[in-house]
Amino acid sequence: MSPSFHLLSVERLKPISRVLKPGGRFLSVTFAQPHFRKRLYARHDYCWSVRTRSYGDGFQYFLYVLTKGEELSPEDAALERRLLEEAQDPPNEVRTQEADTEAFLDCIDL
16 A cells, blocks of 8 residues: 555545444445455554455455544554554665666667
8 A cells, every 4th residue: 555545535534533422333335355454444543443245256345434533443442552562663765776877878888
């Protein structure tokens, strides 16, 4: 998931969370699998629980039910903690090739 998509998604979810009344539900139907979508939905800041159902054979789609005023499951809370830790401690940069510093085009005779 690109950082820009993540930011856009978070900006869209904040107002949804803000206008839901306690016990209110937001339903999301998508082809996005839980290991992608729960990264966006499972956040204490939204004050909602996340339940997932899948439908279809072979080509599944998913229903996410976000209920305002309910706690995250222990698994979703652990996912949020892990994602926050990863964001604070980015992975080390891995270099596989040195940058080219030679000017090859300058060596071409026409």
